[in-house]
Amino acid sequence: MSDNPDRHLLETCVASEILCEGSFLKGRRDTVRMPDGSTSAREYIIHPGAVVIIPLLDEAHVLLERQFRYPVGQVMTEFPAGKLEAGEDPLRCAQRELLEETGHTAEQWAHAGALHLAIAYSTEIIHIFFARGLQAGQRHLDADEFLDVCTLSDADFSAACRQGGVTDAKTLSCALWLQNVRSGAWALDWRPA
Template structure:
């Protein structure tokens, strides 16, 4: 094992020399750090601290996918997305995925599989999104948060892929989810499924 200070990436790493909090919001924080570059020069890095999130690729027994339409204020558009939501402090990723699927769509799942992790905006945020697959779905009542408005609908994978190709879907996590789904469907990528009680 290579010691941390002798890693093959050491010539690319930046070292924090100063750090200041610029803003603290309801769940986001903004920071400005001064860093020492690999060549010894200094630079400033401004970024958002995010608690992390989950996304759920929930598939019905007939193959259709559970999706949402939701207005996203920063881009001023209604977006087509897979269900997703942020982690609460100390919350387990699978517990968050189960909670978000139920709250937003009303569905529960008999089986879950963690596919991987997505870093959607690496240049200016610490955000990560754990990607979960869910199957064996049972419909139920939604439990939306106050102030949360979204439509839940289903579509075939082929329909969603066509929307990705046409630009009707531009949400990064949903595009990544479809990449995972395509590779799982062909057997190129394998999931480790677990029961809901695992």
């Protein structure tokens, strides 16, 4: 049996309690045994997981959304995204969310990677997808969803990130992916829809 080189960093759950349970998120408090044998508390949110899509309109433009986000009380510019339904495949979720929110379908998809959004207090993982060969169609917004779809050049998107017009963490992380994919530094494995 091989020894884990990170063993001196690991925490082990010894007790767990539910703090709250909503229809979307759950709050937990765990008592954990620390590497030195002492105990401590960890409070965190259980999240079902999500996807974010970087829709490439052409060689120099991307599709984004503007939407009011209640917890921060402002309209945010961000890439299309959405939460996974129970048991849903992340690619299928990405395809569903792109169509529902923007009305677009894509001829090709590429899984870029994963993003752990708030590692100190949430289990949330966001699967990052690129979409290209976009075809416009009819949006299918949820009853409680109100958003605008907009197009930005890569240069304008980069400027918005730099100047504080984009502050959403997942979208800022996707800016790194976009920059490196566009420059050819990072390759993607494109697949048909």
